Amino acid sequence: MAEHAGPGTRSAVITAPPQREVDVVVVGAGPAGSAAALEVARAGHSVVLLERGPYPGAKNVYGGVVYGRVLDELVPRWWEQMPVQRWVTRRSTMIMTPTQALTVDFRTQAWGGPPYNGATAHRSDLDGWLAGLAEKEGAVVVPSTVATGLLRSAEGAVVGVRTDRPDGDLTAKVVIACDGVNSFLAKEAGMFAGKPAGHVTLGVKETLRLPREVVDERFGVTGRDGVDIEILGCTGGIPGGGFLYTNLDSVSVGVVVDPHGLAARKIRPEELVAELKRHPAVEPLVRGGELLEYSAHLIPEGGYDTMPDLVGDGFLVAGDAAAMCLAAGIWLEGVNFAIGAGMYAGRAAVDAIRAKDTSKAGLASYRRMLDESFVLGDHRKLRRVPGLVLGQRVQQDYPALLCDLAQGLFHVDNPRPKPGLFKLMRRVMKWHGIKARDLLSDALTGVRSFG
Amino acid sequence: MLVVAALNWPGPRTVVDQLTGIVRTEEGRPGASAAGLAALEHVLRIAEALGGRTVAVTIGPPQADEMLREALAAGAESALRVEVDPTDDEAAARALLAAVAEHHGPPDVVVFGDDSDAIPGYLAALTDAAQALGLLELKVEDAVLSGLRRLDKGRRERLVIPLPAVCSVEPVIRPRRAGLPAMLAARNTKIPVVRPVVPGWTVKAGPIRAYRPRARILPIPVADQARDRIVALTKALAATGSATVVTPPDAAAAADLLLEYLSKHGYLGDTT
Ligand SMILES: Cc1cc2nc3c(=O)[nH]c(=O)nc-3n(C[C@H](O)[C@H](O)[C@H](O)COP(=O)(O)OP(=O)(O)OC[C@H]3O[C@@H](n4cnc5c(N)ncnc54)[C@H](O)[C@@H]3O)c2cc1C
Numbered sequence: 001m002a003e004h005a006g007p008g009t010r011s012a013v014i015t016a017p018p019q020r021e022v023d024v025v026v027v028g029a030g031p032a033g034s035a036a037a038l039e040v041a042r043a044g045h046s047v048v049l050l051e052r053g054p055y056p057g058a059k060n061v062y063g064g065v066v067y068g069r070v071l072d073e074l075v076p077r078w079w080e081q082m083p084v085q086r087w088v089t090r091r092s093t094m095i096m097t098p099t100q101a102l103t104v105d106f107r108t109q110a111w112g113g114p115p116y117n118g119a120t121a122h123r124s125d126l127d128g129w130l131a132g133l134a135e136k137e138g139a140v141v142v143p144s145t146v147a148t149g150l151l152r153s154a155e156g157a158v159v160g161v162r163t164d165r166p167d168g169d170l171t172a173k174v175v176i177a178c179d180g181v182n183s184f185l186a187k188e189a190g191m192f193a194g195k196p197a198g199h200v201t202l203g204v205k206e207t208l209r210l211p212r213e214v215v216d217e218r219f220g221v222t223g224r225d226g227v228d229i230e231i232l233g234c235t236g237g238i239p240g241g242g243f244l245y246t247n248l249d250s251v252s253v254g255v256v257v258d259p260h261g262l263a264a265r266k267i268r269p270e271e272l273v274a275e276l277k278r279h280p281a282v283e284p285l286v287r288g289g290e291l292l293e294y295s296a297h298l299i300p301e302g303g304y305d306t307m308p309d310l311v312g313d314g315f316l317v318a319g320d321a322a323a324m325c326l327a328a329g330i331w332l333e334g335v336n337f338a339i340g341a342g343m344y345a346g347r348a349a350v351d352a353i354r355a356k357d358t359s360k361a362g363l364a365s366y367r368r369m370l371d372e373s374f375v376l377g378d379h380r381k382l383r384r385v386p387g388l389v390l391g392q393r394v395q396q397d398y399p400a401l402l403c404d405l406a407q408g409l410f411h412v413d414n415p416r417p418k419p420g421l422f423k424l425m426r427r428v429m430k431w432h433g434i435k436a437r438d439l440l441s442d443a444l445t446g447v448r449s450f451g
Numbered sequence: 452m453l454v455v456a457a458l459n460w461p462g463p464r465t466v467v468d469q470l471t472g473i474v475r476t477e478e479g480r481p482g483a484s485a486a487g488l489a490a491l492e493h494v495l496r497i498a499e500a501l502g503g504r505t506v507a508v509t510i511g512p513p514q515a516d517e518m519l520r521e522a523l524a525a526g527a528e529s530a531l532r533v534e535v536d537p538t539d540d541e542a543a544a545r546a547l548l549a550a551v552a553e554h555h556g557p558p559d560v561v562v563f564g565d566d567s568d569a570i571p572g573y574l575a576a577l578t579d580a581a582q583a584l585g586l587l588e589l590k591v592e593d594a595v596l597s598g599l600r601r602l603d604k605g606r607r608e609r610l611v612i613p614l615p616a617v618c619s620v621e622p623v624i625r626p627r628r629a630g631l632p633a634m635l636a637a638r639n640t641k642i643p644v645v646r647p648v649v650p651g652w653t654v655k656a657g658p659i660r661a662y663r664p665r666a667r668i669l670p671i672p673v674a675d676q677a678r679d680r681i682v683a684l685t686k687a688l689a690a691t692g693s694a695t696v697v698t699p700p701d702a703a704a705a706a707d708l709l710l711e712y713l714s715k716h717g718y719l720g721d722t723t
Contacts, residue, residue, distance in 0.1 A: 021635075048635065054482050055517070140638045144521075145631070166630040290468060 011150040011158075011188055018151070018159040018171040022046040022140075024349050025161055025172040027147040027185055029056035031335045032319025032342035033178035034130035035074060039346025041137035045353060048170060049131065049139050050163060052146040057127030060180075061297035063205060064120045064245040064252040065228050067336040070374070072115070074343050075133060079116050083125035085247040086226025087111060088118035090219070094231045094281060100403035101281035103229075112225050120226050120245050120252075126335075147179065150188050150315075157313035157359065158189060173358045174349040176316045178342055181298045183308075183321030191308035191317055199302025199386075201240060201327060202262065204269040205254030206277075208289025212249040218285050219246050230332065233399030234276045238262055239390040242276050243332060244285065253277060253286055256299060256327060258390065269296060299334070301327035301390070304376070304383035310367055311348075313360045318345040326378060328385035337375050344369040385449045393442060397432050404428045452503030455551055455561040456494035456527060457570070458487040458518060460511030483518045485622035486564025492626040493562050493589045493618075495526045500591035504528055506555055510535060510543055516642045524629035524637035529555070534646045544573035550645035560596065562589065563619040575617040583612045584619045664717050 024040045026033045029051035040047040053059040065088060071078035090107040111117040135141050151160035151169060160171035177185035181200060186192060210218075219227045231242035240257030255272045262269060277286050300306070300323035307323045310316065318324070319338035326333045348366035352358045370376045388394060408424040419427075429436065461484065463476040483491070491507060498505045507522035508531040509515050519530035533550045537543035547570070551558055557578070563571045565585050575582035583589075587607075588599035596612040612618065629637075672683035682688055699705035713719050 140635060142631070142634050142638065143517075145634065163631055165628060165634060168631040170631060170635075290470075 010148075011152045012162055012169075013152050013154060014159055014171070015154060018153065020171050020173060021160075022048050022170065022172050023353055024048075024174045024176060024346075025050065025147075025170055026139075026176045026178055026342075026346075027161060028178040028180055028319075028321070029053075029131045029141060029143075030060055030127060030178060030180055030319060030338060031130055032321070032324075032338035032345075033176070034127065034134050035339045035342030036176045036178060036318060036346035036349070037134040037139040037141075037342075038074065038130070038137055039343055040349055041134055041139040043346075043350040044138075045350060047134075047139045048172070049134060049141045050145050050147050050161070050170075051131075051141065051143045054144050055124075055128065056131035056141065056143070057122075057124035058143075060123040060127055061203065061205065061295040062123055062335060063203070063243045063254060063332055064122075064247065065118050065332075066121050066126060067118045067333055068116060070336050070340045070343070074339065077114075079114055079119075081129070082119065083121055083129050084224070085120040085122065086221070086224050087116055088120065088228045089225040090221065090227040091118075092227065092229040094229055094234075095399045095402050096231060096233045096279060096281060097400050097403050099280065100407065101279070102399075102403050102406045103281070112223075118228060120228075120247050122247070130339075147185060150175065150185060155313075158315040161185070172314075173353050174314055174316065174363065176318060176342075176345045176349060177321050178317075178319050178338070178345075179321050181300045181320040181323075181325075183317065186308050186317045186321050189312050189315050189317075191310070191312060191315075191322075193309075195308055196302070196306055199300060199306040199323065200259065200298040201256050201301045202259045202269060202296060203254060203256045203299045204273055204296040205252055205294070206270075206273055206291055207247070207250050207252050207293040208286055209250045209292050210286075210289045214288075215246050215249065215251060221246070224248075231276070231282075232394070233396065234279065235261075235272055235395070236265065236267065236275060237396055238265060238267075238272070239392075239395050241332070241389075244282065250292060251286060251289060253282070256301075256332065259298075270294065299327050300325050301386055303328070303386045304379040307379070310370065311360050311363045314358050314363075316345040316348060316363060316366050318342045324375060324379065326382065328382050328389050331382075337378075340373055340375045341370060344373065344375070382449055384445055388442060388445050388449065391442075393434070393438060397434050398442075401428050401432050401434060404431065452498070452501050452560075453551075453555055453558045454494045454498045454501070454503045454505050455555075455558045456487075456491040456505065456507045456522065457547060457561055457563045457567065457574075458483050458491065458507060458509040458522065459564055459567050460509045460515040460518065481514055481517070483521070484564055484566050486566045486620065487518075488564075488626040489620050489622045489624050490562040490564045491522050491525060491527065492624050493620055494560070495627065497560055497562070497589070497591055497596065501594065501596075503559065504555070506531060506551060506558075508533060508547060508551055510537065510546060519642050520637045520640055521629065521634075523640055524633040525627055526629070526633075530640075530642050531555075532642050532644045534644050540569040541573045541577075544570045544577055546647050548574060548577055549647035553645060553647070554643065557615070559615050561617045563617070565619045565621050567619055571617045571619045578615060578617070580615040580617045581613045582617045583610050584617075586610075586618055586620045587623055589618055589620055662718070665720055667717060 023045040024047040026037045026049045029049050037047050037049040089112040092103050092105040094103045146164045147161040148164050149162045150158050153159050158175050162169050226246040229244040234242040235257050238257045238261035242255045245252045318341035324337040324341050348363050351365050352362040405428050466477050467474050505527045506529050507527040510533045533546050535546045583598045586598040598610045600608045602608050672680045674680045697708050
């Protein structure tokens with residue numbers, strides 16, 4: 001516990017029976033919190049959604065792509081009301097060295113119509129919309145209010161939260177912690193005991209204004225179609241990756257990097273973004289973009305093995321607070337996992353309240369629902385991917401190998417005859433000092449994880 | 452005693468790109484400004500000191516309800532949202548006045564944040580109230596409202612403000628933090644909405660032009676050469692009077708001197 005930052009031991013013990021002012025308190029009006037509050041309110045129970053920002057979405061950062069499929073279960077025909085910038089109909093993975101880029105580019109118009117796949121959206125719009133849905137169902141959203149600690153019964157069960165407002169204690173039958181990466185509440189509840197610490201990466205992002213026609217032209221899209229580019233090998237040797245997404249009349253560009261690597265190289269994250277923007281494959285796409293916003297935020301990237309306990313007496317943890325973000329190379333998804341986890345947490349709280357048992361046992365259906373869904377399913381399946389993707393070989397050696405391989409393949413070196421693929425491969429592996437054994441073992445890990 | 456906090460709802464802002472000079476409008480950040488929150492805090496303090504009722508009012512869209520609920524949670528007794536699209540500051544002042552008067556009667560003190568443009572001035576003119584704008588301090592001492600205002604060169608001006616009064620304040624005090632029970636209670640409060648009919652312009656301003664004194668018709672000077680006639684007409688070579696330093700005893704006398712000079716030299720038109 002000690003190595004986790006945060007209050008940790010500040011729970012206030014309530015000796016008198018708790019007042020139980022509301023059925024559920026949800027802390028954090030990000031996607032996880034709003035989904036949880038929406039489910040509880042919809043079931044007719046009283047729920048308060050606390051948010052430290054002045055409005056939902058005020059403090060939230062992400063790259064910009066939402067995968068909305070999980071919303072089918074929560075908001076029927078969500079695509080008709082979600083505040084979307086563009087629908088992602090083109091997904092590319094760009095593998096680069098400082099002077100080369102190999103792009104695998106996929107586009108499908110199937111994602112450009114209902115029921116859609118991914119969308120770009122601004123967080124303040126998206127979070128405001130989700131919180132608004134919860135509010136419409138009767139949830140009480142309280143902005144500009146920080147949960148500063150947990151309230152516990154003499155037996156140790158969580159019975160509410162303390163906030164930074166005068167008379168700020170709020171008791172509840174269930175507290176759902178959706179307070180994002182570095183969740184102080186989950187730490188304070190002891191949910192991380194025995195778990196490895198420090199699995200966070202730093203995400204930095206710039207939003208650049210570009211006229212809509214320019215975005216359309218440069219990215220080869222029209223109407224509301226949009227592009228999602230994930231980038232590997234763009235972080236100057238520091239473990240991480242990059243992204244470039246299109247909004248209606250702006251683009252988001254950024255990197256996700258290991259903060260320790262950043263500190264060791266004594267480089268500032270915005271320099272990495274600047275470098276990425278100067279790359280010959282990226283520069284023509286972002287040229288002339290006017291900087292609208294710069295933001296930075298931590299991302300839990302440790303995956304399944306670093307998740308805290310998810311259920312305690314009177315207490316549930318969801319979303320980034322439970323490290324449910326999938327940051328694995330070609331995937332950077334957190335919002336969909338947060339919405340899914342929040343939704344199940346809300347349902348579990350409702351079930352427990354109805355059964356009049358909000359103890360750890362009474363709330364156990366949360367873990368079951370997560371296990372049966374994509375939330376823990378994907379994380380379990382991809383548990384080895386963070387280690388693989390953030391390793392030196394995938395970060396530096398393989399991008400260089402693939403780029404050189406492509407260069408060798410496409411380079412026309414007449415009058416010499418074209419080299420065979422295997423010969424080329426052997427040559428490039430030798431240049432980069434890559435052993436066949438390592439390549440095979442990584443390929444196997446990849447197949448096992450992704451297969 | 453009715454004390455009103457008039458909170459500014461930020462409309463779209465005009466942003467100029469420093470490099471390209473391109474001008475565009477952007478939605479403002481929703482919520483009360485720091486000056487608006489200071490105004491609310493002053494209103495609560497004035498009402499506590501003078502024993503009055505408090506109202507928080509804004510001209511804004513439904514999203515502004517949130518800001519008013521926070522004002523209620525902080526201690527305002529009632530709130531009012533005025534939904535009009537005022538064409539100018541005078542119309543905005545009229546709309547505010549009509550809405551408050553209809554629901555609560557005529558206000559005794561209205562406090563704005565100093566980001567409210569000319570609305571406080573118009574409101575003061577409309578209600579014949581004293582106006583004290585851009586205040587650093589606004590307080591009640593011995594049941595008298597007083598304010599402190601910055602002047603040039605670091606000087607300060609202390610004002611005794613008679614009632615009814617319209618004031619605006621700088622964001623120099625932090626608003627009180629609403630308690631959690633009050634926040635929770637205010638969340639479901641329905642904010643009354645008023646849509647007053649606002650009369651249009653009462654003062655019409657014409658296009659701005661440089662002042663041109665009326666031409667004076669002078670007899671043609673008697674001289675053979677055109678040059679001489681021009682010199683005679685313009686008195687170009689005549690000895691000119693040196694600058695006069697006047698030291699009037701007060702502002703009124705200075706104004707008289709200026710008027711006299713302007714009229715003597717024909718700048719105020721033909722007054723004969
Ligand atoms: C640079 C970057 C790029 C990303 N790109 C993507 C992407 O493209 N797609 C994607 O799906 N995911 C992406 N993610 C991940 C995604 O942002 C998160 O996984 C997701 O936001 C998690 O949602 P959440 O509700 O769990 O937490 P958050 O969105 O972090 O919400 C937590 C909320 O709790 C509030 N809060 C925190 N503490 C307290 C407290 N004590 N009291 C009251 N309120 C509190 C916060 O203000 C916040 O509103 C990215 C993340 C980053 C940083």
